[in-house]
Amino acid sequence: MRLVKIFVLIMIVGAFGTHEYYISIFRLTFNKTEKQIQGELKVFTDDLELLLKTNDHGVLALDDKSQKAEIEEGLRVELPKHVKYFDIKSRPKELSLVGFENEGDLTWIYFTIDDVKSIKEPSLDINWMLDLYPGQVNIVHFYDGIDEVSEFYSLAKTRIQFIFSE
Amino acid sequence: MNTFEMFTKLGFQHITDIQGYDHIIFLFALCGIYTFRDWKKILAVVTIFTVAHSLSLALAAFDVVKPKGEYIEFLIPVTILLTALFNLTKMGLNKRGNAKVIISGLFGLVHGFGFSGFYRMIMLDTKPWYESYLPFNLGIEIGQIAIVLVILLISAIFQQIFKVTLKSWNIFIAGGVSFISITLIIKNWPF
Numbered sequence: 001m002r003l004v005k006i007f008v009l010i011m012i013v014g015a016f017g018t019h020e021y022y023i024s025i026f027r028l029t030f031n032k033t034e035k036q037i038q039g040e041l042k043v044f045t046d047d048l049e050l051l052l053k054t055n056d057h058g059v060l061a062l063d064d065k066s067q068k069a070e071i072e073e074g075l076r077v078e079l080p081k082h083v084k085y086f087d088i089k090s091r092p093k094e095l096s097l098v099g100f101e102n103e104g105d106l107t108w109i110y111f112t113i114d115d116v117k118s119i120k121e122p123s124l125d126i127n128w129m130l131d132l133y134p135g136q137v138n139i140v141h142f143y144d145g146i147d148e149v150s151e152f153y154s155l156a157k158t159r160i161q162f163i164f165s166e
Numbered sequence: 167m168n169t170f171e172m173f174t175k176l177g178f179q180h181i182t183d184i185q186g187y188d189h190i191i192f193l194f195a196l197c198g199i200y201t202f203r204d205w206k207k208i209l210a211v212v213t214i215f216t217v218a219h220s221l222s223l224a225l226a227a228f229d230v231v232k233p234k235g236e237y238i239e240f241l242i243p244v245t246i247l248l249t250a251l252f253n254l255t256k257m258g259l260n261k262r263g264n265a266k267v268i269i270s271g272l273f274g275l276v277h278g279f280g281f282s283g284f285y286r287m288i289m290l291d292t293k294p295w296y297e298s299y300l301p302f303n304l305g306i307e308i309g310q311i312a313i314v315l316v317i318l319l320i321s322a323i324f325q326q327i328f329k330v331t332l333k334s335w336n337i338f339i340a341g342g343v344s345f346i347s348i349t350l351i352i353k354n355w356p357f
Contacts, residue, residue, distance in 0.1 A: 021180070021183075021186065021284055023284075023287055023288065025287065025288060025290075027290065027292065042287065044287065105235070105283075106286070106287065135185075139172065139176075139288065141169065141172075141290065148168070148169055149167070149168075150167050150168065150169055150171075150172040151167060152167075152172075152175075
């Protein structure tokens, strides 16, 4: 009888099915000579299309080259809205979109943060995709030219200060 | 956190994520009838599963083969259902036989293709492949061992404390796992 009860419980759990994983990857590289951080954001194409659609940028297909201008316009709005960079004195620095590349189910967004003289203890505030998927995880790999530090961002943790040995 | 720790953690989290439980129930179907006494057989089953999924993960991640994601997501619960049904046969209930080892190897290939979608997302093109591939697989391995230990503990509780016979326990696992895998097959139906 006990096994029957557990079996019913398993059936109820099973009825919900598995969920997709929600994840995006950021890679930031500090270029000391150019006083610039060069950023790359890897996202699932369908997630990004949904983000643009949900935020009133129209129904855009990332593999449609004729929509390139509209997509970039949408990214220029959405990227700085969800990703913020602060220097050691908590002064915000602007993110500039460079462009994007689509390769099937994955899309890369390229951006820069200019006028960065030093990256001693910068902070990154990231809530990318969290409006759409509360279970979203954002991973940041930050390379200062010598060391790389990696961090997990989630709904519970949207701001992290990076400590480099510079 | 350094890159090695990050990828190990990602591998561990990916396989132990309770909301993405398809790999967990496959391990349940594979190892559920065993107890701690059968550790040699479990080691063989789990090792072959690891070798197989590591191989197919590498083949897909490095674009040697490009299986379509929707077919893999459909095939994973099919492998789980077949394993559960196999458990109901005489050969499936035989703890000493090698059939489970073979099944683990064959179906492990399908599960490795399943891991590859996630791995392709997290891998870094700027780093040598082994800096992400090896720690990610290590994380999966550690997670797999943890899951199998929990399965063995549950199995021991039912078989040794509640005195459920091996035959009843096996039917229970096969029934529960079959039901879950059928719901996943319907949900992931690609045709």
